[in-house]
Amino acid sequence: MALLEVTGLEFQYPGGSPALSGVSFAVERGERVALLGPTGSGKSTVLQHLNGLLVQAAGSVKVDGVLVGPDTAREVRRKVGLVFQDPNDQLFLPTLMEDIAFGPLNAGTPPAEARQLAEGILDELGLHHVGGRAAHHLSGGERRLAALATVLVSRPELLVLDEPTGDLDARSRQRLVRLLRRREETLLVATHDLEVASALCERGIVLYGGAVAADRPLGDLLADLPFLERHGLAAPLTE
Amino acid sequence: MSFHHLDQYASVASPLTRTVPAARVLGVAVLAVGAATLPLGAWPQLAVLGIVVVGIVAAARIPPRAMANRLAGPFAFLLLASAGLLFLVPGEPLWHVGPIRISEAGLERFGFVLGRASVALAAAVVLVSTTSFPELLHTLRQLRLPAVVTAALGLGYRLLYLLVDEIERLQRAARSRNAGAGAARRRSLMVGISGAAMARAFARGERTHRAMLARGFTGDLPSLEPHEWDRHSGILLAGLALVVAAVSLSARVTL
Numbered sequence: 001m002a003l004l005e006v007t008g009l010e011f012q013y014p015g016g017s018p019a020l021s022g023v024s025f026a027v028e029r030g031e032r033v034a035l036l037g038p039t040g041s042g043k044s045t046v047l048q049h050l051n052g053l054l055v056q057a058a059g060s061v062k063v064d065g066v067l068v069g070p071d072t073a074r075e076v077r078r079k080v081g082l083v084f085q086d087p088n089d090q091l092f093l094p095t096l097m098e099d100i101a102f103g104p105l106n107a108g109t110p111p112a113e114a115r116q117l118a119e120g121i122l123d124e125l126g127l128h129h130v131g132g133r134a135a136h137h138l139s140g141g142e143r144r145l146a147a148l149a150t151v152l153v154s155r156p157e158l159l160v161l162d163e164p165t166g167d168l169d170a171r172s173r174q175r176l177v178r179l180l181r182r183r184e185e186t187l188l189v190a191t192h193d194l195e196v197a198s199a200l201c202e203r204g205i206v207l208y209g210g211a212v213a214a215d216r217p218l219g220d221l222l223a224d225l226p227f228l229e230r231h232g233l234a235a236p237l238t239e
Numbered sequence: 240m241s242f243h244h245l246d247q248y249a250s251v252a253s254p255l256t257r258t259v260p261a262a263r264v265l266g267v268a269v270l271a272v273g274a275a276t277l278p279l280g281a282w283p284q285l286a287v288l289g290i291v292v293v294g295i296v297a298a299a300r301i302p303p304r305a306m307a308n309r310l311a312g313p314f315a316f317l318l319l320a321s322a323g324l325l326f327l328v329p330g331e332p333l334w335h336v337g338p339i340r341i342s343e344a345g346l347e348r349f350g351f352v353l354g355r356a357s358v359a360l361a362a363a364v365v366l367v368s369t370t371s372f373p374e375l376l377h378t379l380r381q382l383r384l385p386a387v388v389t390a391a392l393g394l395g396y397r398l399l400y401l402l403v404d405e406i407e408r409l410q411r412a413a414r415s416r417n418a419g420a421g422a423a424r425r426r427s428l429m430v431g432i433s434g435a436a437m438a439r440a441f442a443r444g445e446r447t448h449r450a451m452l453a454r455g456f457t458g459d460l461p462s463l464e465p466h467e468w469d470r471h472s473g474i475l476l477a478g479l480a481l482v483v484a485a486v487s488l489s490a491r492v493t494l
Binding site: 048089091094095098107111114115134136150 | 372373376393394396397398400401404443446447449450451452453454455456457460461462463
């Protein structure tokens with residue numbers, strides 16, 4: 001059984017044109033998949049369906065065999081760790097330590113244990129020196145890592161990242177990619193950065209106009225330049 | 240981000256910052272209640288409370304100029320709010336122009352109310368200057384303030400920084416395209432910037448709410464364990480409470 005199964009997903013924002021039209025794909029446990037597409041192709045919209053933040057007009061999402069819906073949202077959100085595109089959306093408490101402990105505390109972890117977990121993940125990501133600071137006192141790179149820490153602390157089975165390197169400089173981007181390569185969670189990365197996708201993933205799904213345009217090994221996709229150009233994706237920087 | 244940090248004296252080592260934040264919050268409450276309950280005309284007792292506050296400011300190592308700057312804005316508001324007493328309290332007129340007159344009783348009431356409010360205000364300014372916001376929030380939770388209030392304060396604090404940051408970015412963008420424009424044009428731009436900032440704040444709030452839901456938020460902001468009380472804090476708070484109680488008692492005995 002696949003860890004994630006998305007079948008015939010359809011969605012429309014209020015007053016807007018259809019954002020998703022019959023999106024289907026599956027992600028196996030341990031797989032690393034890139035969800036590729038230009039801005040506005042529906043990547044973020046798909047991701048927000050994976051833990052029930054948006055409710056589809058048609059189709060279904062299953063995580064580890066559990067159908068995502070209002071009744072199962074709590075269970076699903078423990079399995080799916082979603083890192084948002086803008087880390088500022090994810091860091092909303094007065095200190096980083098509280099932000100990181102937020103997930104475990106919500107899951108019923110006692111405060112002392114939640115603090116230990118938060119300290120552990122801060123150490124793991126090299127952020128132990130900023131745990132007491134507010135997010136507005138962190139650099140862009142630290143903020144991005146901090147947003148990741150708020151999700152990793154809950155040990156999700158499926159780690160979902162929305163444009164994880166969008167606002168990072170080269171060094172911070174490299175640091176994040178190295179860190180993600182060491183992780184063992186199943187990974188789904190939405191990005192239009194093909195270099196990051198190729199460094200992290202072995203399979204690519206291209207979304208274009210709210211529908212799946214391709215689902216192939218990433219190497220094949222990156223070699224198909226005419227296809228990438230037709231679907232609003234630049235060629236890899238290294239080629 | 241040019242947002243000024245209110246709690247910049249929280250990291251200054253002082254007898255005040257050595258106390259637990261709960262002692263500071265309760266100390267402010269003691270001083271405010273003590274000042275508010277002084278009977279009208281208890282000028283010497285009000286002066287004693289004023290001296291106590293000045294002593295606390297000195298102990299907190301807040302420079303007088305910084306303290307004056309922080310007091311100025313809220314004090315202007317106090318002045319405005321209590322100015323009505325000058326004209327509304329009946330009594331022997333001291334001064335009048337047409338129908339507007341100031342009575343001696345009105346002047347005394349105005350001065351006393353302003354004095355009492357200033358003592359409480361100064362104590363509150365010391366509190367926010369020496370206590371970081373997270374500590375303050377923990378303390379309010381510890382003191383059993385309703386969860387919905389502490390949650391709103393906590394989220395508001397973080398979002399305030401984001402909002403100020405966004406307004407600054409919008410202002411810079413507007414300024415860069417506004418070379419040589421007159422004051423009227425600048426004012427109209429400010430209105431536009433305010434509108435755009437409101438819309439962005441709304442969108443930010445929506446996204447933040449989704450991020451909270453994604454991490455299991457169910458309506459309550461759980462908290463890590465707050466500070467433990469210690470002997471030093473207990474002694475200082477008890478000392479302050481004794482002084483305020485003595486001042487209050489002496490005012491009732493003498494008036």
